[in-house]
Amino acid sequence: MSCLDDFAQYPPEWCPGCGNFDLLDCLKQALCDLGLQPHEIINVIGIGQASKLGFSLKCNMFDGLHGRALPVVLGIKMANPAVKVIATSGDGCFYAEGGNHFIHNLRRNLDVAILASDNRVYGLTKGQASPTSASDFKTKVHIEGVGALPLNPAALALVSGATFVARTFTGAKAEATELIKKALLHRGAAVIDIMSPCVSFNKVNTFAWFRQRAKPIGPDHDVTDLHAALKLAFHDDEHIPTGVLYQTRRPVFGDHLTVMQGESIVQRTLRFTPDRVRPLFKDFY
Template sequence: MSQQTYKTHETAWCPGCGNFGIIGALKNSLEQLNLDPHKVLILGGIGQAAKMPQYFDTNAFCGLHGRAVPPAVAAKMVNPGLTVIINSGDGDTYGEGGNHFIHNIRRNVNIAHFVHNNQLYALTKGQASPTTMKGMVTPVQVDGSSAIPFNPLLMALGAGAGFVARGFSGNPEHLTMLMKRAIAYPGYALVDILQNCVTFNKLNTFAWYKERAKEIDGSHDVTDLGAAMALATQFGDTIPIGVLYEQPLEDYHSKHAALNQGQVLAGRDNDPDKLAEIMKAFV
């Protein structure tokens, strides 16, 4: 597929933003997987990360804040031929959208979810998000954030996700590999991506992540849930990046009595006479 297929548009991100590494990795992943743009749907909620759908010439949907997952699930349910990809921020996904995140993991719809984790609310100027480190001073948390940081990888593993990974925007080749694996995984796949915010996060800078983000070595067994959980708890001098867990699971469509027979809405013929008959009941 030509490089032009996934031409991206000018962005509203700051120079030096980690989102550039992520958009590049996503573009490369889609090209390398040879996916037709009209068969790809990119969704976001609200935030800097969630602007991603606007920058690609694919099908696109921008939802409300925290609400990228429900329309993604709906789109995949009615049209399983689509490759459905969510790009959303840590605030969007783990804060406002926390309930959707947890319970859609349990449904296991075939979606790839790329969370741009800059550890704060960037669009609204730097307030603490669920992943902000304890003690970090922000314009709102002036004495330092006092809440215990949310661990998205541990949460996803606990909720039963079959594919859980972590990437770093400053390692785009490795991130491309993770994205391709997540897109190819037949079920819900989470990639939490460490992403620097040059404007508001002066603690977790590019250099801070670069020093800590270490690729998981080849001896890790990705089917070992306990080992994956142990890696998920590491967020200090070393932050492991790579696939923590990958295990085949029955996805939503294969468990559903009608969907597993191929009875999907997108494939049905429109019968206007039948519709007219139904509408008579409402007049």
């Protein structure tokens, strides 16, 4: 059996042509290239079409609530900091329902690879606007257009404190695979803004639309330069830079906590006995 087969789980149920098929292929390839095993990693997913990727990837999986994947990751990492965790979901999950968690877990520099598939529309609930929909995007609800500005995922990730920020397009599978590998190897909060077409509900931002506009970042870009990265984040819609925008190192969540050094809480829990409370009693006499 090939490595890719090891990660195969249930067949996906997306519409033919959905960008998430490509994302699933890239993720499996990245995991295989890095020599990871299904029982060694945890994929935490939210709710939405992108999240359903979780059921087609054989590995430890926690399917949480809409928007709440990252707090679950935080809990997992507090209990077991060594485990490699991926958070997979879409624009509605990470930026609408989960916006608060997205910001604060990037501030924490939570050690997780965030794969944020962005099709600029709600697929699961059939065609409503997402936080990344263009302001003139019309839906069954926004019959006169969304009005609000689209959220800029890469810029939000940068100002929130992510230490790895990249952008890619599911049509550029080689690039996407390499970026996922880099995100998985990065120690800290890694965000990949993955542009992914929705063939059923977004007739504007189509595969061809993204393909025309996605342009790899040139070799002159200094990935450690936050201001240069922000410039690349604020693209115009005719020319969307893809690749690594930013990568830096700073302590990850838990590095500053004595209790999270050494043996993990999960390992210690296996040996906890009620006697551990005894030394605390003297504080109360």
